[in-house]
Amino acid sequence: MAFTLEIDSKAPDFKLRATNGKEYSLKDFEDSRYLVVFFTCNHCPYVLGSDENTRQTALKYRSAGVQFVGINSNSANTYREDDFDHMVKRMEQYRFPWVYLHDETQETAKKYGALRTPHFFVFNEERELAYTGRALDNPREASRSGSHDLERVLQELTEQKKVSVKVTNPIGCTIKWEGRDSHWMPPEATDLV
Numbered sequence: 001m002a003f004t005l006e007i008d009s010k011a012p013d014f015k016l017r018a019t020n021g022k023e024y025s026l027k028d029f030e031d032s033r034y035l036v037v038f039f040t041c042n043h044c045p046y047v048l049g050s051d052e053n054t055r056q057t058a059l060k061y062r063s064a065g066v067q068f069v070g071i072n073s074n075s076a077n078t079y080r081e082d083d084f085d086h087m088v089k090r091m092e093q094y095r096f097p098w099v100y101l102h103d104e105t106q107e108t109a110k111k112y113g114a115l116r117t118p119h120f121f122v123f124n125e126e127r128e129l130a131y132t133g134r135a136l137d138n139p140r141e142a143s144r145s146g147s148h149d150l151e152r153v154l155q156e157l158t159e160q161k162k163v164s165v166k167v168t169n170p171i172g173c174t175i176k177w178e179g180r181d182s183h184w185m186p187p188e189a190t191d192l193v
Contacts, residue, residue, distance in 0.1 A: 003188045004113030004132060007166050011035065011127040012111035016071065016101035017084075019091040024069070024099055026127065033065030034157055035123040036150070038135075039114035039175065040070045040100075042090050043081045046172035047117050050139035051096065054118070057135070057151050058097045064158040068098035073109035074117070078176035109175055115189055116172035122153050130157060133168030133192060140171075167192045 005012070015025045029035055038054070040047050058068040076083035084102050091100050103109055112121055118139060122131040135150035136142055149168050156163050169191050176182055 002113065003186060003190065004115060004192060005111075005121065005129055007129050007132070009129045011037070011121075011123045011129070012108070014071075014101070014103070014108045014111070016103055016108060018102070019084075019088045019100045024101060029067050029069065032067035033125055034061075034067070034154070035127065036066060036068045036120060036154075037112065037123070038068065038070055038118050038120045039073055039109060039112070039116070041072050041074045041079070041082045041117045041173070041176075042086045043079050044117045044173040046139040050118065050136055050142045051094070053139075053142040053145075053148075054135060054150075055096055057148075057154065060151070061154045061158060062097065064154075066154055066158070070096070070098045070100045071103050071108055071114075072100065073103035073106050073114060074176035075106070075178040075180075077178060078180070078182050082176065106175075106178060113189070114175050115185070115192075116170040116174055118172050119170035120150055122150070122157070124157060130163050131166050132170075134171045137171070169193055 013026045074082035124130045131153040136145040137147040138145040
């Protein structure tokens, strides 16, 4: 099996605590037509540079039944600002239109094969993976992006069209794995294309 979830794979389930104090699993989003699960954090400049673009995309496609779910899997022992308390403060400050979940054990990141922050996984109505990779080709400076891959995918899905490009390489900081150097990646983790 590849490190990262492969196209057409079923969405792996999870049970994670959100910044609102509730626990969520996949069944909590079953009323949504499409699901965007993305791995994010509090400190990465690629996340900070593209969060407002992600917000705009989430709001644009909300009425089409698209639900966004952010997951922070970073080790707080590697980056203290990625701990749960900072997640809560970040959501209070920015009020992003997604549920923000804490993957403290990093098990969900392993199930999905998250490579970077941000890394997007888009699931269709059957919760099969339709797209994985980046949202933008320049997430650090979103306004300078020439390719808006996530928006293209959601447009194609919501119009019942075939997804034209299903895999891109996520662009961002590496996941901060517990007990590892901040730039470490599992040896089986590779570029997607």
